[in-house]
Amino acid sequence: xxxxxxxxxxFSKKRGKKVTIYFEGKPIDAYEGEPIxxxxxxxGIRVMNYTPTTGRARGIFCxxxxxxxxxxKVNGIPNVRTCITLVEDGMQVERQRGLExxxxxxxxxxxKDAERVxxxxxxxxxxxxxxxxxxxxVEHGASVALMDENPMLGGQLVKQTHKFFGKRxxxxxxxxxxxxxxxxxxAREKGVNIYLETSAIGIFQDGEERIVTAIRENxxxxxxxxxxxxxxxxxxxxxxPFENNDLPGVYGAGAIQTLMNTYGIQxxxxxxxxxxxxxxxxxxxxxLQAGVDVVAVVEAMPKVGAYFVxxxxxxxxxxxxxxxxxxLRAEGKEKVERAVIAQLDDSWNPIPGTEKTYDVDIVALSxxxxxxxxxxxxxxxxxxxxxxxxxxxxxxxxxMETTVRGIFVxxxxxxxxxxxxxxLEGKLAxxxxxxxxxxxxxKNAMDxxxxxxxxxxxxxxxxxxxxxxxxxxxxxxx
Amino acid sequence: xxxxxxxxxxxGGIIGLFTAFWLAQRGERVVVLEKNYPGSGSxxxxxxxxxxxxxxxxxxxxxxxxxxxxxxxxxxxxYPGPASECxxxxxxxYLFLLYSESEISEFSKNVSLQHKYGVPSSIISPxxxxxxxxxxxxxxxxxxxxxxxDGKASPFLAIRALVDRVRDMGGEIYVNTPVTELxxxxxxxxxxxxxxxxxxxxxVLNATNAWANALNEQIxxxxxxxxxxxxxxxxxxxxxxxxxxxxxxxxxxxxYLTQKANGGVIGGIALxxxxxxxxxxxxxxxxxxxxxxxxxxxxLKYISIIRQWGGYYAETPDHNAILGKVKEVDGYYIAAxxxxxxxxxxxxxxxxxxxxxxxxxxxxxxxxxxxxxxxxGELREQAIQMG
Numbered sequence: 001x002x003x004x005x006x007x008x009x010x011f012s013k014k015r016g017k018k019v020t021i022y023f024e025g026k027p028i029d030a031y032e033g034e035p036i037x038x039x040x041x042x043x044g045i046r047v048m049n050y051t052p053t054t055g056r057a058r059g060i061f062c063x064x065x066x067x068x069x070x071x072x073k074v075n076g077i078p079n080v081r082t083c084i085t086l087v088e089d090g091m092q093v094e095r096q097r098g099l100e101x102x103x104x105x106x107x108x109x110x111x112k113d114a115e116r117v118x119x120x121x122x123x124x125x126x127x128x129x130x131x132x133x134x135x136x137x138v139e140h141g142a143s144v145a146l147m148d149e150n151p152m153l154g155g156q157l158v159k160q161t162h163k164f165f166g167k168r169x170x171x172x173x174x175x176x177x178x179x180x181x182x183x184x185x186x187a188r189e190k191g192v193n194i195y196l197e198t199s200a201i202g203i204f205q206d207g208e209e210r211i212v213t214a215i216r217e218n219x220x221x222x223x224x225x226x227x228x229x230x231x232x233x234x235x236x237x238x239x240x241p242f243e244n245n246d247l248p249g250v251y252g253a254g255a256i257q258t259l260m261n262t263y264g265i266q267x268x269x270x271x272x273x274x275x276x277x278x279x280x281x282x283x284x285x286x287x288l289q290a291g292v293d294v295v296a297v298v299e300a301m302p303k304v305g306a307y308f309v310x311x312x313x314x315x316x317x318x319x320x321x322x323x324x325x326x327x328l329r330a331e332g333k334e335k336v337e338r339a340v341i342a343q344l345d346d347s348w349n350p351i352p353g354t355e356k357t358y359d360v361d362i363v364a365l366s367x368x369x370x371x372x373x374x375x376x377x378x379x380x381x382x383x384x385x386x387x388x389x390x391x392x393x394x395x396x397x398x399x400m401e402t403t404v405r406g407i408f409v410x411x412x413x414x415x416x417x418x419x420x421x422x423x424l425e426g427k428l429a430x431x432x433x434x435x436x437x438x439x440x441x442x443k444n445a446m447d448x449x450x451x452x453x454x455x456x457x458x459x460x461x462x463x464x465x466x467x468x469x470x471x472x473x474x475x476x477x478x
Numbered sequence: 479x480x481x482x483x484x485x486x487x488x489x490g491g492i493i494g495l496f497t498a499f500w501l502a503q504r505g506e507r508v509v510v511l512e513k514n515y516p517g518s519g520s521x522x523x524x525x526x527x528x529x530x531x532x533x534x535x536x537x538x539x540x541x542x543x544x545x546x547x548x549x550x551x552x553x554x555x556x557y558p559g560p561a562s563e564c565x566x567x568x569x570x571x572y573l574f575l576l577y578s579e580s581e582i583s584e585f586s587k588n589v590s591l592q593h594k595y596g597v598p599s600s601i602i603s604p605x606x607x608x609x610x611x612x613x614x615x616x617x618x619x620x621x622x623x624x625x626x627x628d629g630k631a632s633p634f635l636a637i638r639a640l641v642d643r644v645r646d647m648g649g650e651i652y653v654n655t656p657v658t659e660l661x662x663x664x665x666x667x668x669x670x671x672x673x674x675x676x677x678x679x680x681x682v683l684n685a686t687n688a689w690a691n692a693l694n695e696q697i698x699x700x701x702x703x704x705x706x707x708x709x710x711x712x713x714x715x716x717x718x719x720x721x722x723x724x725x726x727x728x729x730x731x732x733x734y735l736t737q738k739a740n741g742g743v744i745g746g747i748a749l750x751x752x753x754x755x756x757x758x759x760x761x762x763x764x765x766x767x768x769x770x771x772x773x774x775x776x777x778l779k780y781i782s783i784i785r786q787w788g789g790y791y792a793e794t795p796d797h798n799a800i801l802g803k804v805k806e807v808d809g810y811y812i813a814a815x816x817x818x819x820x821x822x823x824x825x826x827x828x829x830x831x832x833x834x835x836x837x838x839x840x841x842x843x844x845x846x847x848x849x850x851x852x853x854x855g856e857l858r859e860q861a862i863q864m865g
Contacts, residue, residue, distance in 0.1 A: 052715070052741075077780045078716060078780070079714055079716070079781075079782070098717070099715050099716050099717045099718065099741045100716055100717055101716065101717040101720060102613050102716055102717070102720050102775075102777040102778070102780070102781070103777050103780055104612075104613070104777065105776055105777045105779075105780075106613075106615050106617075106776055106777075107615075107776055108615055108772060108773045108776045109772050109776065109779045111769050111772075114765070201782075201783075202759070202761070202764065202786065204758075204759065204760060204761035204764075205758065206760075206761060211761045213761055213764065213765075215782075221765075221768075223761070378759075380758065
């Protein structure tokens with residue numbers, strides 16, 4: 001089902017031309033600019049494939065191209081990430097049943113040399129960190145090419161309908177979606193060379209240059225060549241173990257936001273949210289805005305992790321938050337039909353007799369994120385596990401340069417924080433890269449970096465910034 | 479830590495561990511010293527192919543014996559669990575695609591020689607090749623050399639099984655334990671010095687492949703072994719059984735590729751760099767592997783590469799290993815310089831080395847790999863290196 005009315009977002013203007021795609025031969029309405037999985041979800045199709053070994057049904061989980069849970073056969077080609085592949089009129093989409101055979105195609109491809117894109121700086125990831133870095137680097141005289149594997153810029157900002165906190169120059173009071181628009185406009189106006197639907201697949205050294213190889217629109221090879229590279233690839237949603245945690249309808253919180261806030265698709269009718277951090281609680285509010293029933297938010301910790309204002313808002317609207325509770329299992333045939341929760345004792349074991357069953361069609365997991373460091377790892381950057389930053393992160397210096405010369409990191413891929421710190425880290429990296437490639441005026445750039453570092457310290461100075469402060473200390477190279 | 483062994487083996491790759499196995503089976507007390515972790519040097523980076531289709535007597539004989547052992551590997555390992563967990567030697571064959579008269583005549587000669595040792599190889603038509611691999615583009619293929627008893631195996635499972643078996647038989651394997659020095663008295667090896675202390679041993683085997691000369695320097699010996707960077711890739715999985723054999727094409731950059739049990743393609747091309755100790759993956763390799771693989775099996779254009787890595791071919795001038803006694807010091811042996819064939823040759827090479835070390839001789843053609851042949855200017859015909 002598609003959302004027609006929304007208090008914050010207007011989808012009638014956003015939707016593209018109506019097209020028809022075919023799911024297992026049946027025609028389905030879709031809109032240009034919409035990914036396949038999202039269009040199928042709007043038509044009520046939740047199962048995308050059946051797993052190779054156990055034949056279990058799988059649907060979307062992350063909806064941003066990171067988890068491979070939505071692989072389908074598209075126009076005969078297997079293993080297509082349907083959550084980030086846009087619909088085309090007449091497209092044939094089929095569920096994958098286990099591993100698919102190779103298409104019987106005997107025509108060797110005409111080998112075209114890859115498209116070559118040269119710039120001083122190559123940025124992987126067009127979220128708040130990547131965009132901000134691009135803007136800063138261009139402002140200081142460097143040329144920038146930026147790629148993102150999603151069909152739009154803004155990263156996770158595009159689904160943040162809430163207003164940001166902080167200082168005015170850090171977009172306080174502005175909704176995330178709006179910040180994405182502002183940053184995109186600025187980046188485009190300043191001449192950042194932008195490649196969407198372009199997945200970076202490797203970072204290689206070639207003499208003085210570095211090459212980022214990428215695949216555009218699932219088929220074209222692109223070589224980005226530059227001297228400095230920023231990996232701002234964001235994060236991946238975490239999963240927790242419980243029975244049937246792979247049932248279609250168990251979605252990452254971000255996936256639900258993508259469906260609902262980016263594409264105007266109703267994710268379901270009744271939702272149980274697991275995790276009462278900011279993401280979980282904000283999600284609850286957004287679901288209510290979209291007219292979806294939220295039955296409860298469960299939180300294993302004894303305290304709600306979210307900011308008080310967010311939590312108070314949903315409580316006022318009648319959504320119970322159960323601390324010291326967890327999900328025991330999801331139930332249903334090939335889709336979530338029920339969820340069972342229970343109270344936890346002091347040693348985190350479920351207390352018998354406290355089980356409660358909810359009739360829901362969605363279980364939203366907001367149990368944390370982990371940094372996406374795959375490309376940094378491939379490039380040889382030194383990584384370490386930092387609990388406070390939610391996983392493996394790479395070491396970096398105070399200019400955001402990793403242990404590999406010329407490769408920088410910013411945003412969630414350098415440790416899980418939030419969009420504001422991602423933008424500040426992006427600024428820092430953008431300035432540092434402009435210096436690194438010799439384009440920036442040294443004094444100007446150094447002065448500005450000093451200011452950004454102060455802003456970062458200030459933003460992290462409160463009690464909510466404690467984890468980040470500890471984490472940063474662990475990864476920082478002196 | 480064990481302080482006295484009959485044999486100390488330096489290097490915990492497939493060669494060192496397999497030799498440890500044969501020696502332990504003959505009642506020798508063995509210790510294996512690995513500077514990193516088992517398989518970490520070259521074994522875990524290998525292309526996994528096992529073939530008897532060589533072009534010379536010695537390598538064919540060695541590989542015929544190797545395949546016999548690979549086939550019974552799980553029995554040798556006395557693996558307690560299910561066979562599928564023990565080891566996955568799959569006799570899925572090797573298919574060399576031939577694109578010219580000269581290739582056909584060369585491979586026909588090889589096939590005749592292989593028949594002498596009972597290898598059931600043959601020259602087949604392009605259509606027959608496509609029956610074996612239905613996704614092949616055969617428009618330019620003139621013929622193929624095919625042997626159904628060649629195959630591939632998992633280096634990970636092989637190393638794990640060997641480590642368990644050697645330990646069960648009383649052998650000791652020390653990881654993160656580099657050997658820093660040979661202990662020598664009166665021109666005779668008496669053991670090794672390691673990062674954790676000394677171990678006395680009557681014999682020492684240098685099974686460190688690319689790194690072999692590091693230990694030889696101490697005694698003023700240097701064999702012609704150079705590290706060359708080679709690379710390999712793995713793709714995302716698709717339905718298993720689509721590319722059963724190892725498919726090889728010299729015309730396409732010396733490409734070799736096959737599908738693993740889990741459905742992903744593993745393979746590489748001949749492109750090499752070196753001598754060098756750098757094994758970082760290169761873009762040139764990624765590009766060329768894509769270009770060449772899709773010319774052999776066009777449908778691979780729809781399949782994504784998910785991993786790429788580098789490793790060493792420890793190359794000798796004739797691409798044949800250096801196996802035997804090191805004459806300069808009594809009790810010191812070498813099995814190194816495998817030039818890309820160590821994994822497939824390991825069972826037979828290890829058996830021959832164990833024979834040599836315990837009985838002084840072997841029925842396998844070890845002389846072919848004489849460490850001093852280069853000194854005498856007696857290079858062998860270059861072994862077929864691909865796959």
